[in-house]
Amino acid sequence: MKNAVFQQRPDSTPSDKLWKNLNGLHDGFLLMVLTAVVLISGYCLYDNWYILSHASDANLLQYKPDSSQQTGPSPIADGMVGWLTLDGTNIDFPVMQGESNLTFLNKNPYGEFSLSGSIFLDSRNTPDFTDTYSLIYGHHMEYGKMFGALDAYLDKAYADSHRNGVILIGRDGRERRHITVFAVLRVAARDNTVFDVEQPLPARDYIISHAEFLLGEPGEHWIVLYTCDGEDDTMRIMVVCNIE
Amino acid sequence: MNPAKEHDEINLADTNATDIQKKKIISPPMEFLIRIFATIFVIWLLLSFVVGIFVCHTDACSPMVKDGDLCVTWKIGTPSSGDLMIYRHNGQTKFGRVVATAGDKVEIRDNVVWVNGFVAVQQPLGHLPDDIPAVRFPYTVPDEGVFVLCDNSASMDDSRIYGAVSFADSRGKVVFLVRRRGI
Numbered sequence: 001m002k003n004a005v006f007q008q009r010p011d012s013t014p015s016d017k018l019w020k021n022l023n024g025l026h027d028g029f030l031l032m033v034l035t036a037v038v039l040i041s042g043y044c045l046y047d048n049w050y051i052l053s054h055a056s057d058a059n060l061l062q063y064k065p066d067s068s069q070q071t072g073p074s075p076i077a078d079g080m081v082g083w084l085t086l087d088g089t090n091i092d093f094p095v096m097q098g099e100s101n102l103t104f105l106n107k108n109p110y111g112e113f114s115l116s117g118s119i120f121l122d123s124r125n126t127p128d129f130t131d132t133y134s135l136i137y138g139h140h141m142e143y144g145k146m147f148g149a150l151d152a153y154l155d156k157a158y159a160d161s162h163r164n165g166v167i168l169i170g171r172d173g174r175e176r177r178h179i180t181v182f183a184v185l186r187v188a189a190r191d192n193t194v195f196d197v198e199q200p201l202p203a204r205d206y207i208i209s210h211a212e213f214l215l216g217e218p219g220e221h222w223i224v225l226y227t228c229d230g231e232d233d234t235m236r237i238m239v240v241c242n243i244e
Numbered sequence: 245m246n247p248a249k250e251h252d253e254i255n256l257a258d259t260n261a262t263d264i265q266k267k268k269i270i271s272p273p274m275e276f277l278i279r280i281f282a283t284i285f286v287i288w289l290l291l292s293f294v295v296g297i298f299v300c301h302t303d304a305c306s307p308m309v310k311d312g313d314l315c316v317t318w319k320i321g322t323p324s325s326g327d328l329m330i331y332r333h334n335g336q337t338k339f340g341r342v343v344a345t346a347g348d349k350v351e352i353r354d355n356v357v358w359v360n361g362f363v364a365v366q367q368p369l370g371h372l373p374d375d376i377p378a379v380r381f382p383y384t385v386p387d388e389g390v391f392v393l394c395d396n397s398a399s400m401d402d403s404r405i406y407g408a409v410s411f412a413d414s415r416g417k418v419v420f421l422v423r424r425r426g427i
Contacts, residue, residue: 016272019272019276022276023272023276029283040420188362190364191362192362
């Protein structure tokens with residue numbers, strides 16, 4: 001026997017037909033609303049996917065200065081000043097430098113518009129990383145993309161096992177320097193102390209006093225990796241490395 | 245089994261089935277009423293607790309949200325720093341960017357807003373007129389409230405004038421907007 005809760009009665013009167021049509025209209029209305037919701041959700045999913053898939057380009061690696069896969073002249077934009085790698089992490093990017101700190105905020109290493117931008121050196125720093133304090137920025141992104149990979153450094157055990165890296169200096173990677181992580185900090189987003197690259201000593205004291213933990217002694221030259229933004233708008237992550 | 249008896253049993257079963265059918269049927273007008281009420285109830289639930297739909301008619305948050313923009317807000321969760329929030333104040337719907345949350349200390353120095361000792365907003369904001377009763381600074385944001393500022397530096401219609409906006413007055417943070425003017 002069929003489930004008869006909403007079953008049509010055997011004899012349909014014109015009045016019944018009217019109600020049937022009204023119910024049909026209601027069904028149609030619900031269908032339209034649900035379709036609109038699905039389309040909007042689909043757009044949101046597409047947008048998220050687009051941002052993440054454009055966050056870092058696997059093709060960039062073939063233009064890494066010491067790469068054996070070089071295929072002709074590099075299409076990376078003129079502002080490239082080096083290449084940063086942290087062993088065992090996603091961080092393996094060209095380092096750009098622009099006329100200002102806005103130049104590569106939303107430009108990828110090819111110079112094209114990109115929400116996730118590039119990893120870039122502070123425009124006030126000398127491009128050969130000889131300053132006491134070289135500040136490198138990158139967007140914090142989901143799933144460890146760009147400098148989202150720095151999140152993991154808040155865990156001391158992880159930081160301790162991922163201390164080593166390399167900075168290749170110059171567009172041609174002419175110089176190769178070893179880097180070692182020695183401090184990890186969380187800083188308030190609006191705190192400007194750490195941005196003063198021309199006054200390294202207050203920044204040094206700040207780093208030592210505010211570090212989540214110290215893995216070693218601060219040396220004479222540092223590279224500081226700093227996330228530009230993140231889910232939590234109030235705190236940013238800094239990973240400080242000694243350059244040999 | 246005796247075919248006649250079988251036939252009687254089947255007839256009896258049919259009659260019972262029809263009786264049951266007649267008792268269980270809801271008439272189409274009743275069905276329509278139930279559908280309408282159920283739909284209204286679900287829409288009311290969604291619009292009260294989950295999402296909000298508003299059209300902006302203020303330039304307080306221009307250029308992020310402009311006059312005529314259709315905004316969809318998300319009401320679940322509490323507003324946090326950086327959110328563009330829609331809220332009610334004095335019977336009006338207003339738009340503002342959250343710059344400080346419960347416990348934060350807000351100051352205004354030289355028309356620039358500082359939160360917990362750091363600059364919150366880069367551009368200087370409009371000068372607070374002397375004759376409008378403003379909030380006393382330094383101002384500590386109360387619990388269950390947020391301090392909002394207009395994105396548009398020319399607009400003063402925000403927490404500098406009337407203090408923190410309570411969670412109860414919040415209508416959610418804007419997550420989606422549709423614009424058709426001035427494209």
